[in-house]
Amino acid sequence: MAVKKGQEIELEIESAAFKGKGVGKFEGMAVFVHGTAPGDKVKARVFKKKKKFCEAKLLEILEPSPDRIEPKCRHAKVCGGCSWQHLPYDKQVQYKGEQVRDHMVRIGGLEPSIVKDAMGARNEFYYRNKMEYSISSKRWLTEEEINRDEFVDDTAFAAGLHAPGRFDKILNLQECHLQVPESYEILDFVRSYCEENDIPPFDIMNKEGYLRHLMIRNSYHTDDFMVNIVTYQDDEEIIRKLSAALLEEFPFISTIVNNVNDTKSPTAVGRFENVIHGPGYIVDKIGDYTFKIHPNAFFQTNTKQAETLYSVARDYAELKDGDVIYDLYCGVGTLSLFVSPKAKKVVGIELVDVAIENARFNAEENEIDNVSFVLGDMKDVFTTEMTEEYGAPDVLITDPPRAGMHQDVVERLIELKVPRLVYVSCNSSTMARDLKLLSECYEVQEVQPVDMFPQTWHIEAVAKLRLK
Incomplete structure (x- = not known):
């Protein structure tokens, strides 16, 4: 019997495939399932059917792999940032x-x-020296909210990472363990400050609002710490007050930069840039060499x-x-x-x-x-x-x-x-x-x-x- 799109199947995950998907066999056909680990026995629903393989969405773990662990972060199952937190690092x-x-x-x-x-x-964990958080007026709903019978409002000052496959909705982070803890703390502070002071998030559909991105960079070999606030408008009063509040709460911040992106481009690179505090760059090293890292410069993460x-x-x-x-x-x-x-x-x-x-x-x-x-x-x-x-x-x-x-x-x-x-x-x-x-x-x-x-x-x- 041929596997059909929409069919619910049960299978054992045999190995880890490219792009982090687990792969098992069902009636001789390879099935790729995101969010699984070798050794898992799962129930999944087929959503893509090809001649030699199909892809399926994980519905239930019937029997967990001996290698499966509890992710450190509450967002691990829905966030695209850390797709393998359910595996011990040596297995990764x-x-x-x-x-x-x-x-x-x-x-x-x-x-x-x-x-x-x-x-x-x-x-x-905590190995990245750069995180680029996105800001939106639409948040990604939890699975529980999606399954509710009643209407759930998704409008919010959402600050975090894009939901996988969605350009318009942001997973409103309540924690993140990729960069040093201070990174998430700054994101949380900015979100609360903007909500309390009626500073609107950018609405990508209507092309209005103020805050678009928050990029945070820290140095490994020095104490330098950069906050790059990316806005849709060049408003000196708002950015000066926000920066002053940040420096009072986080005095270790060595530089604050405002990139102004008043274009349709969704990137965190501004059409122009204002240095609000400090030199406008941080300094780090690779080997014996020192590098001045400006807000939009590439540097190994x-x-x-x-x-x-x-x-x-x-x-x-x-x-x-x-x-x-x-x-x-x-x-x-x-x-x-x-x-x-x-x-x-x-x-x-x-x-x-x-x-x-x-x-x-x-x-x-x-x-x-x-x-x-x-x-x-x-x-x-x-x-x-x-x-x-x-x-x-x-x-x-x-x-x-x-x-x-x-x-x-x-x-x-x-x-x-x-x-x-x-x-x-x-x-x-x-x-x-x-x-x-x-x-x-x-x-x-x-x-x-x-x-x-x-x-x-x-x-x-x-x-x-x-x-x-």
């Missing part, structure tokens, strides 16, 4: 490593033995684990004195600076102009003069002319976006035949695809998964390649 790391290994074997055609066990993070990730990449590069190093998709130059001490020259390439500006600024601030940054689309600027200008690379590090490298870039690497190649990735499936293509002339010697984001299914990986 194990399953993430298995996912990377599966991609390398199934997609990349590589031997499973080259994938090492995943490296776990030092902190399971898990500072301490970024040092681990970069150390793996540096070790895989096997750097030698006088090396010419290319850093593709270099971002704000953190990895470029990290590998610069032994290099004759480091060339970073990046598409985003603001990132290049930050990279050049970071090099100057750290008094590093052997690093150059080139702005442009990788497939257009990473050419023969570039290598003629800067020299052929002895080592090349590539850290592409989730989609992986463009076909032209892969072909250029095959043509270039770099002696030592290091591939850093936040998406092991596209990484495996690219490694399969690169294996035409490179040997993939080792892959090291590194967990940057505990309580989620995301995993980084670093691959060591050598010219055949």
Whole structure:
């Protein structure tokens, strides 16, 4: 009997699949169920049917897995931020490593033995140095409220995170354990202050209101603490009073910035920015290098684990004195600076102009003069002319976006035949695809998964390649 959409089924979850879903078999067909753990026996309702698999919504855990634990946060079952809190952290790391290994074997055609066990993070919670909270006039209802017979009003000053799959409704957080506790305390204070002082949240449908986002950044290596208040209007009186109240309640705040986004864009990046208190940036370190982090600048979200990730990449590069190093998709130059001490020259390439500006600024601030940054689309600027200008690379590090490298870039690497190649990735499936293509002339010697984001299914990986 074929599985049908809407059908309720019972099955045992056999393993953890990509994107954090548990997977089991029903009448020979793979069924993916969010919010489950290997070993769970569950009842679920099929909502998507494909030729070779289907997806189902968890209705009931009939028999919990021996590995299942009670989540630390009350929002874990509905919040998209922490999809794996029901698993012990050692199991999270194990399953993430298995996912990377599966991609390398199934997609990349590589031997499973080259994938090492995943490296776990030092902190399971409170590891993020940045949280971007959203503000809305509509809150996400609880399951209990949704199932009530009577009408439940969803209008509110909602402050927290977007409900999964919804751009217009916010899960009104009552706790969060991703950033230091002070982060949620500030969010809660701002929500209460705005309610008491009739400061309206932004209404994305009607394009009216005041407060849009609250972004909080803290430094790992210093005591710096930033509050970035993103508003729809530039109202000096409101922002000055709110900032004064924040500083009275939280005197450790080192800088407050007001980004004004009076456009239709839903981002937390303002069309312009006002520094209300302090220098307008915070300072942190990765390795021996110091970085001034402005409100909208990219910086690795898990500072301490970024040092681990970069150390793996540096070790895989096997750097030698006088090396010419290319850093593709270099971002704000953190990895470029990290590998610069032994290099004759480091060339970073990046598409985003603001990132290049930050990279050049970071090099100057750290008094590093052997690093150059080139702005442009990788497939257009990473050419023969570039290598003629800067020299052929002895080592090349590539850290592409989730989609992986463009076909032209892969072909250029095959043509270039770099002696030592290091591939850093936040998406092991596209990484495996690219490694399969690169294996035409490179040997993939080792892959090291590194967990940057505990309580989620995301995993980084670093691959060591050598010219055949």
